[in-house]
Amino acid sequence: MENSFSIDALLPAEMAHRAETLGIKKAEMNLTTMFILLVLAGAFIALGGMLATIAVAGGSTLPYSINRLLAGLTFCLGLILVVIGGAELFTGNNLVVIAWAGGKVSTRALLRNWLVVYAGNFVGAISTAFLMYLTRQYTFNNGAVGTAALSLAQHKVNLDFVQATVLGMMCNALVCLAVWLTYSARTTTDKIAAIIFPITAFVAAGFEHSIANMYFLPLALFIKGLDSDFARNTNLDLSRLSWDKFIINNLLPVTIGNIIGGGIMVAAVYWFIYLRPIPEK
16 A cells, blocks of 8 residues: 655645644633643743743843844744643744634634633743742852843833734734744744744734743742842833732733734735635635
8 A cells, every 4th residue: 555644845825724623622622621731831832931031130241132032942842842742832822813713613602612721821920930030040140140130021011002912912923933934844844933033023023922921020020029139130210010010010911922923924914825715716
């Protein structure tokens, strides 16, 4: 019997059908199973954030572009763990719009998926942030790791609403493109290769990822609130770094931007190109 297996990458039209099928499965997933996968995804993205923070901890000694590229390359760990290890990430699940646009997933099921995924990712990310605080890793390298974490969080809460929204749009356009590219993959190596460049690009460019920020900002807030001596010794102006600013100034606009970037700029566009009904002539 002839073996029909192929190692060739799937073509974009085939990727669209694969994305639609996966979107249906995600929307119908058992809540208990899904929630565990959600917590894992938040933790995985947090681990990518942890590694990226270490990479930029010595940033003052490196050219800006090299520093940002290192941050991007190391942050790839998060999405690699999500995609290869198996987990459900809010930003990636914005691609469920492909199944929704074709009527295969209801609006209620779509919103249910997003809300549950978002909550589970939050639990995983903030729990990892607290665990990392307890490790006191932020004191490593004479406090450079913690200073980098606080400086990054300070920058994020000082973004204005429109800026944070657009940064979120651009971020999730790249994240969803990375996930979209993995739909063409036949092997684990293919998937990792597909992830690296889009994710490195969004981090290097300074775009905003809502789930990553559920790690970056709480970690800084834990350091500021629970180790005030350390925070004070960094000589950073942390007056605007607070839980309400984290939610209002960053998480809210970035989440809106992420939905637009992933759901409209990627998912809706590819649905329109490959899956929309075309009347017969």
